[in-house]
Amino acid sequence: MEEVEKAILAEQNNFDKFPPFNVGDTVRVHVKIKEGDKERIQPYEGVVIMFQNAGPRRSFTVRRISYGVAIERVFPFHSPYIASVEVVRRGRVRRAKLTYLRGRFGRSAVLEEKV
Numbered sequence: 001m002e003e004v005e006k007a008i009l010a011e012q013n014n015f016d017k018f019p020p021f022n023v024g025d026t027v028r029v030h031v032k033i034k035e036g037d038k039e040r041i042q043p044y045e046g047v048v049i050m051f052q053n054a055g056p057r058r059s060f061t062v063r064r065i066s067y068g069v070a071i072e073r074v075f076p077f078h079s080p081y082i083a084s085v086e087v088v089r090r091g092r093v094r095r096a097k098l099t100y101l102r103g104r105f106g107r108s109a110v111l112e113e114k115v
Contacts, residue, residue: 029075
């Protein structure tokens, strides 16, 4: 049973196609979207505010502000719907989860850039 699970996990492993990124980084996630029988790729850009779980169930949450409304989206690492991830800028943070950003907008929600 364990061999089958390991084979499935090896097949679904997406860690190789992601650049290393951390909490506080601004990333652009290219998401595959199916509309009927067509498929297109749509970028979703925002700040990574947290990582959750470990191993095959690992996911990360990206927060963006669109038209004055904050939107958070959770992306599983091993999802087949993620085409690629690119790091736009590196953020300098001092904690593992940036949930305090949920109450902030504008300049107070901007993170310092890592040099």
